[in-house]
Amino acid sequence: MLTAQSFNNVPADAALGLLKQAHSALLCATVLLITILLLSAPSIAHAEEAEPMSYYESFVLLRIGRSRGDSFYRVMMDDDETPYLEVTDILSHWLEFKQVECNPDRMYCQAVMYPSNKVFWLDGQEMQLGDSGEQSKQKTLFQRDLILKEGKLWLKHDVFEKWLPLYSVWSLKYYSIALQPYYLTADQRKKERATNRQREGQRKKQAELLDQRTVFLPDHHPSIETRHQINLQKSTDEEGQILHSQVDLSADIYRGNFLLSAQAAESELLSTSELSFWRYQKLNGKRYYLFDAGYTNSNSDLLISSFNLKNGVRIDQIKKHKGAGKFEHIGHTISGSEVDVYHNGFLILSTVADSSGRYQIPATFSAGGDNFTLRFYHPDGSETNETIRIAPDNSKILKPKQWDHQLIFGQLSQNTQQSYGQITSRYGVNQSISLGAHLVSLPRLSGTEKSPTTKLDLAWRIVDGINLLTESYVHSEGLDWSSQMDIVMFNRHNLQIIVGFFSDQSPLLETPGVADNSRKRGSFIHSMQLGRWRTLESIRSSESGTQLSWKLDRRINRLMNLSSQADYNQPVDSDNSYSITLENTTDFSETLNLGVKLNSSKLSYQASGLLRKKAAPGGKISFAVGYSMSKVEDPLYSLSATWKIAKNVHSSISALNDSVVVNISWRNIWASNVKRKPWQDFSTGSVVGTVMSPKDENGDRQPLEDVSIWAGSKKALTDQNGRYQITGLPPDQKIQLRTDPNTLDATIAPIEKSKLVRLRPGSSYEYSPELTWTAGMDGVVFNRNKLSIDAKIQVLDESGTPVQIVTLEEDGFFLAESLTPGKYTLVIVNGGLTTPPLEITIPENTDWLPSVEWHLD
Structure with missing residues (x-):
């Protein structure tokens, strides 16, 4: 022990060392004391809070949603009158969760919510709860949120709100608990399904009643329309100044439509005139569905592609639907119109109608139930739509014991020296099998003498979702055959397999338009659509080589579509090639669109963009600006714009690098049945009429203004004289005419709810609904x-x-x-x-x- 005397005898250096050691020991003791106090603080607080809480049985009013509950429901209540609900009973019985599992010994529960299959769990030992959702976060269970009583787990009522998609309300005044789920319970889903079934049944019944109603036709007197256009075009190229004129004629004769288009051009270098298109078409005859004379086309089959015919005739006994497999389409619209083709909502093609108004969609893969939407952007800024739905099979399976006959012949439009002819008879053996026999006369490139030959086919629906089509072509040189199987029974997946074998001297290999002369060929195509994703993969193999293609489309949102495609080609007698294409289409608004395309191949690359501004409804200006660059060519700049100067006068300008073309056109339309018909509604049906009030006390009737009249999906409002007019209605279709009751005074209603009409091209129907009080x-x-x-x-x-x-x-x-x-x-x-x-x-x-x-x- 050191005393004062002994400390005085210690050397100064040693004393200083002892003081430092004492100071260090004091600091360590202080830190240790503070740490002990901090660590013991929660335990002390817990000990203070952990006073015994008693729980006792009680009964409350329980309400689940709007229609379920119990007026005498057993709960556990603490001293503060806070209710606890038994977890297993609430989840399994009242909230209708599935696979409810609770282990009181481990203080753990989990359950599955249907139909999302999300797992909800709580862990009393880890003091946490949560679910299996991707965006979910674990939440903390506090002391006394979960208790064990009578061998069961009880959860405080307001913790259910933190754990499950519901909210909880506890009323001490009324001694009631309300749990309101944010999801549909099984009972509610059953009721909703029953309501939906009832609603669909009513819709079906309403459609059947509508189909049974009398369809009214316009008056029998002929209707005539003419549309004429004169263009003055001036170019910086050698063509100089050209005067174009075009006349279109539509006449409704004998319940058929005669359509004609003629053109003429006059310049310093040339003077031409031609009949670019004519057709007489009649639908729904007594013994046939379609009669076509003039410009028409043949069918597209496995062995024989479609031919565009001139001065031809086509007669179909029954209506032909577009079938699964290969989709091809030839149509007629306003010359110079841009046509965008959408396949199940994805843009797959943009083309332009030629000077005669004809446009063609080349063969593309289609599956049963697919939709092709055609959007037409006409030169005057107007826009129209057409939808084509693909039949669930190859469209060649008839009803049992049903016959179908067809006759097609005419000159090839590309070479009038050659012609094509076909006579077909088909018979439905039963619900699943149909047989066809064809007598065919083919055009041949060699110009050798031709004789009619026979083609046979079998269409077989093996099971629902699996269809087989087999065709054989019998000729003097041998036998050709091809088979196609379409499989659409898998959810969101469509498969197509095609094989074909041709003889050495097959006439089919010498027909115009045949690109592959291989005697053996096959293809496999798979498509899948999952939400906003769509894929298309194809493998084609023949004696000339192998082609692989993969395409992926992604609809980012309603306004943006992204597409990518990779192609690989391995010819037998040359080097391979490949190309990769990325394309993005963005609609900034209803009228502004931007398309960007990047393409890279083995030898080159190309990048292009097109910004297109369509004319808004009632607008006067539209334009498009484009740019393209590649490795092997100079950059290209393009500009096109249209301006509606007056009702019948339009001007346009188009430029491609240094070449500029300025055009001014005058156009007009005359119709025998309708006044002020828009130019783009040429050869379509119209509805006109007047809406008058019921007779008042003096027997007078007054015109009603701003009343909505519907003709199919088109609407018009009556003017101050009660008059209205709807044009551009599709001919040869059932159209429902009705008056919107919401636009009438509450004291007035139409006597007849609706009327069905079938219009013809250029025809007009007067619909003046009679109203009553x-x-x-x-x-x-x-x-x-x-x-x-x-x-x-x-x-x-x-x-x-x-x-x-x-x-x-x-x-x-x-x-x-x-x-x-x-x-x-x-x-x-x-x-x-x-x-x-x-x-x-x-x-x-x-x-x-x-x-x-x-x-x-």
């Missing part, structure tokens, strides 16, 4: 408490068509307005039980039917 009814449904809270009343007219759905109050009172005198049927929907309908009649000259009584047994 409305009536209504009110009443009471007795024993309303037998029905669910969501029950409503649907009002059906005499034909069974739904008119409206009205609210059914809690006391059973209902009110139906905007009806007309006649017979009605009242049906209870979403009532939870089957109830017989109630027949009601509103007599003539009655504006209100009061106190209708509906007694439920």
Whole structure:
């Protein structure tokens, strides 16, 4: 022990060392004391909070959603009157989760929510809860959130809100708990499916009733339309100044349409005139569906491609649908129109109609149920659409014991010295098999004498989703045959397999347009569409080589589409080649579009872009600006613009590098049945009429303004004189005409809900709906408490068509307005039980039917 005396005897250096050691020891002791205090603080606090809490049985009012609950539900209540719910019972019975598993010993629970199959779990030992969602985060369980009682796990009511997609409300005043899920329970899903089935049944019934109704036709007198256009074109090239003129004629004769287009051009160097297109077409005859004379086309089959025919005739007994496999299309529109082709929403082709208005979509793969949408951008800035739906099989399977005959012949449009002819008969053996026999006369490149030969085919639906088409061509040099199998039974997947064998001297290898003269060939095509993704892979192999192609489309959003394609070609007698293409299409608005394309091949590369501004409805200006560059060519700059100077006068300019073409055109249309018909609606149907009010007390009727009249998907508003006009309606189709009741005063309604018409090209139909003063009814449904809270009343007219759905109050009172005198049927929907309908009649000259009584047994 050191004393003061002994400390005085210590040397100065040693004393300084002892002081430093003492200081260090004091610091360490201080740090250690603070650490012990900090570590023990939570335990102390916990010890203070961990006072015993008692839990006791209690009963509350439980409500799940809007329609389920228990007025005497057992819970555990703590001293603060906070309820705890038994986890297994709430999840499995009330919230209808699946695979509910709880282990009280481990303080762990998990359950699966249907139909998302998301797993929700909680862990009382780790004091955490969460779910299996990609964006989910683990959350903390606090002390007393989860308790173990009676060998079961009980969770505080408000923790369910933090754990599951629902919210919880506890009312101490009313001693009630409400759990409102954010998802549909199984019971609600059953009700929704039942409602959807009922709604689809009503739609089907309504469509059947609509199909059975009388279809009205326009007057029998002929209708004539002429459309003429004169263009003055001046170019910086050697062509100089050219005067173009074009006349189109459409005449409705004998319920058929005669269409003609003639053109002439005059310049310093040349003077030409030609009949570029003519056709007489008649549909829905007594013994045939289609009669075509003039410019027409043949069928596209496995062995024989389609031919464009001039001065030909085509007669189809029944309507031919576009079938799965190879989709080809030839159409006619306004000359110079741009045509964008969309396959299931993805842009696959852009083309331009020629001077005669003809456009062609080359062969492309299609599966049953696919949709091809054609968008036409006309030179005057207007826009029209056409949709083609592909049949679920190859479209050659007939009904049992049904016959189909077809006759096609004509000159080839590219070479009038050659011709094509075909006579076909087909027979439906049963629901799955059809046989066909064809007598064919083919054009041949060699110019040798030809004789009719025979082609046979078999169309077989092996099972739903697997279709086989086999064709054989019998000729003097031998036998050719080809088979195609389409498989569409797999969800989102479509497969197509084609094989073909040809004889050495086959006439099919000498026909115009044949690019591959291989005697053996085959292809495999697979397509898949999954949400916004679409893939197309193809392998083609023949004696001349092998081709591989892979295409991937991705619709980024409603306005942007990204496409990529890789092609590989390995010829037998030359080096291989490849190309990779990336393409992006972006719609910045309804009128502004940008397309960018990058292409790289083994020998070169190319990049191009096109910015296109379409004319807005009622607008006058549209333009397109393009740029293209490549490794082997100089850059190309392009500009095109159109300007609507006046109603019938348009001007345009197009430039490609140093070459500029300026064009000014005058166009007009004359129609025998309709006034002020738009130029682009040439050879289409029209509907005109007047909407007048019902007679008032003095017997007078007044024109109604701003009433909406619908003709199919087109709408027009009446002017101050009650007049309206709708043009551009497709001919030879059923079109429903109706008056929108929401645009009428509540005291007025149309007597006839709608009318079906079938228009012809250039024809006009007058639709002036007759209106009447409305009536209504009110009443009471007795024993309303037998029905669910969501029950409503649907009002059906005499034909069974739904008119409206009205609210059914809690006391059973209902009110139906905007009806007309006649017979009605009242049906209870979403009532939870089957109830017989109630027949009601509103007599003539009655504006209100009061106190209708509906007694439920």
